[in-house]
Amino acid sequence: MTKLKNRTIAANWKMYKNPREAREFFGKFLPNLPEGKVPGMLFFPPAISLQSASESIVDCDTVELGIQNIHWENEGAFTGEHSAAMASFLGAGFVLVGHSERRHLFGESDHEIKNKVAATIGAGLKPVVCVGEKREERLSGRTAEVLTRQLNAILSEICSEAPGDVLFAYEPVWAIGTGMLPESHEIEEAHSHIRDWLRIEIGQKVSSTTQILYGGSVNELNSGDLIKLENVDGLLVGGASLDPIRFAKIVESAVL
Template sequence: MRTPLIVGNWKMNKTASEGRAFVRDFQQLVEPSTDVEVVLAPPFTALESVRSSLGATSRIMLGAQNLHWEQQGAFTGEISGSMLLDLGCRYVIVGHSERRTLFWERNEDVQKKVRAALACGLRPILCVGESLTERETGQTERIIDEQLSAGLDQLTDANLKTVTIAYEPVWAIGTGRAATTVQAGDVHRSIRAFVANRWKDAAAATMRILYGGSVTAQNAASFLESPDIDGALVGGACLNPDSFAKIIAAANRNPHS
């Protein structure tokens, strides 16, 4: 059974006090459940306030949006995995397309971040995806295979048990133009086949693969009904407690096996 995973990536939105208010409202809308894992990924400055607002017994987990590959040192402005772990983070997003395109993160940088996350006990969510030009020229599978090959390089079957892949077509992020369920399902199957080919069928069968890219309360159910899609990495729609709660409700109706 692959438990659906819904991740809310706040990006550079919400102050610490706004984060507290969000959690207060959100917890009134979401029923505790063992059928869906929910992760909130606020900006670094709101991690502590969100953690304290959730409380020690909350099923909602904390995630970070990025990390540095070193554990400490002279890296002004950076955050290490051990710092995130100490704040209560369980997950960390790695290789988001905005990190790749706006901050010039290379595949080799992403690989180091995946390994750094695993080394300190965090669960990396590795993002992969193609641009519109790459899709229109038939390069989707090649681009994603390259990103997977680098990001997962030298990982063991045991490592893969705590890695999640998020397929986020770059052309669908923040544009309101989501991929179709068929398009997303095709890529998800390709990702699972890649993992099965490089590791074991069992590793591929248990790995969760999320869809990200203009997921909304209106279209989430159509994605989550697909047996190939194990959850969602949500951007703009997660900033509103009501819309994010509706996405989680859709996941609750569609457990995977």
């Protein structure tokens, strides 16, 4: 069974790093991990590099792997797609679902995201569900409304008897890859909203045990402050996770 530490630092490599580059990354990253109780580390490499990454971490029990996208069907005539079961076969224990690039660049709907969450859980994997508002939604005071809509879409897939089966990542769309970082109180308010929604809709047990990560322009200079914020259980890192030394510093900032 996949198990994470109390804090999780996740890396979304997007469409970077082929299998050779993935091996080279871990060859430099693992020796630079800090001493002490390191947080759980979760990598989402491109699907083509998943097996290479899996082979690279075989002796490291603090690193987990996930896949960036799946189709909700187990198999079928879906050219270019892969299922959660296929991802599991290659070593993935997690699936990134609902990332803003999937929502806005590829037009994924809340209904499709719900189906992907269901397929992920059905295959015995854990979804990391991304939610977040656009800049204009933030400026018009609609952040809570947008988060609630995105959360309600997957409500039926979250089981009150299995806390920890779903992780969340708050990623304000306008902060991803832009260098723009929300104010600390804005991050705390969004994470608190997600935590309260879990408590009200599902129950205190799930609310208190579900990890909520923050993602959006995270780097080694701000990670130490971000990880200390209320209701922030970890970080989802994009560009800064591509450099093994920079990412090792981010992990170090979260050492308990």
